[in-house]
Amino acid sequence: MPLREVYLDNSATTQVYPEVIKTMQQIMGEKFGNASSLHRRGTEAERILQASRRAIAGILGAKNEEITFTSGGTESNNLAVLGIARHYLRRGRHLLTTAIEHASVLEPFKQLEREGFSVSYLLPDERGIISPREVTAALTPETTLVSIMHVNNEIGSIQPLSQIAAAIKTKNPATILHVDAVQSFCKLPLSPEALGIDALSISAHKIHGPKGVGALYLRAGTLLEPLFRGGGHEKGLRPGTENIPGIAGLALAAQMGIKDRKVKASHLQNLKEKLINVIQSEHPRVKLNGPRMEEGAPHIFNLSFPGFKGEIILHALEQKGIYVSTSSACHAGSKDPSHVLKALGLKKESLEGALRFSLSYLNTAEEIAYAATQINAVIHKLKKYHGL
Numbered sequence: 001m002p003l004r005e006v007y008l009d010n011s012a013t014t015q016v017y018p019e020v021i022k023t024m025q026q027i028m029g030e031k032f033g034n035a036s037s038l039h040r041r042g043t044e045a046e047r048i049l050q051a052s053r054r055a056i057a058g059i060l061g062a063k064n065e066e067i068t069f070t071s072g073g074t075e076s077n078n079l080a081v082l083g084i085a086r087h088y089l090r091r092g093r094h095l096l097t098t099a100i101e102h103a104s105v106l107e108p109f110k111q112l113e114r115e116g117f118s119v120s121y122l123l124p125d126e127r128g129i130i131s132p133r134e135v136t137a138a139l140t141p142e143t144t145l146v147s148i149m150h151v152n153n154e155i156g157s158i159q160p161l162s163q164i165a166a167a168i169k170t171k172n173p174a175t176i177l178h179v180d181a182v183q184s185f186c187k188l189p190l191s192p193e194a195l196g197i198d199a200l201s202i203s204a205h206k207i208h209g210p211k212g213v214g215a216l217y218l219r220a221g222t223l224l225e226p227l228f229r230g231g232g233h234e235k236g237l238r239p240g241t242e243n244i245p246g247i248a249g250l251a252l253a254a255q256m257g258i259k260d261r262k263v264k265a266s267h268l269q270n271l272k273e274k275l276i277n278v279i280q281s282e283h284p285r286v287k288l289n290g291p292r293m294e295e296g297a298p299h300i301f302n303l304s305f306p307g308f309k310g311e312i313i314l315h316a317l318e319q320k321g322i323y324v325s326t327s328s329a330c331h332a333g334s335k336d337p338s339h340v341l342k343a344l345g346l347k348k349e350s351l352e353g354a355l356r357f358s359l360s361y362l363n364t365a366e367e368i369a370y371a372a373t374q375i376n377a378v379i380h381k382l383k384k385y386h387g388l
Helices: 018-030 040-060 073-087 103-114 132-138 161-171 244-258 261-282 310-318 339-343 348-352 365-386
Strands: 067-070 094-098 118-122 143-147 176-180 199-203 214-218 287-289 300-304 354-358
Touching (some): 018 244, 040 067, 040 244, 067 073, 073 143, 073 176, 094 103, 103 118, 118 132, 132 161, 161 176, 244 261, 261 365, 300 348, 348 354
Parallel strands (some): 094 118, 176 199
Antiparallel strands (some): 067 214, 199 214, 287 300
């Protein structure tokens, strides 16, 4: 076993805050009622449910009734994309998204294509940014839904949502904008009302909360067809007994995450810049994929190590206690290159040698210094082995 661990795969999942674990354990042991029950145990659970809803709504600047709890970001994305497109079918069959979305957005769009919808997939520029002008050009009178993520989970590119929303509403006021905000919630400023977003997905386990819980913001007046049937829970949009411990864990993790957000973002940006600079200063051929250092999200970046396989580097770093990834966790077992990096037009050697680094508020400067030293040592060793 390595002497220490440095976890740099926080886009895949995060370590749960001890306070969140304690709260969830208490609820599971002492306040275990069903929120739909009329007795005291049910009332206790209902109070926790509504307090959690108020917490999430408050963070987003939304109304309580605009928050629907789900099993996570994947369900929230599926519910928004499939539910909105199907509900507004009579308005039109054209949908718009991008080629760099998470699989939980892309796969529902593929399903809708099988159902007879027409879907346009916008390509980003070399930084991974979607142009508002191209969004406008792709809109048609039949476009009912646009889905664009806020922060890309592989390269950290931040989409200009306010400009995109303004462009959409100017040309097509009835078109609905959905945003996958799983990687930006509690990390970047995020107000659906201010940005012009109609539906927005979040997940607990990306912000040091539990796995298996998330939420969908749905602007009042925006309708959708539920994916599941079987009860009136969550206004009929998401039937099934609410996961009260998980929902409370999401709310607490979000409240902890949003506290001193600007200070935390600055901390992450400093760690990111330090790690990139130390690696590139010793290995100039290492390439930053996506936006420039200062333009991307403070916690996600992607580097290509030309001439080497990303998976080889990953496992070599694992032996040193450093955990990174080669792509989105949902595609970790796939041998195909990342669809996000392919959309950037990277060459084969850059695709094969790519690694994603994703930081957390819990990472320290000492950890980053250790990681940089070990990464440089691994690359030097590989160069020597290959005679480079």
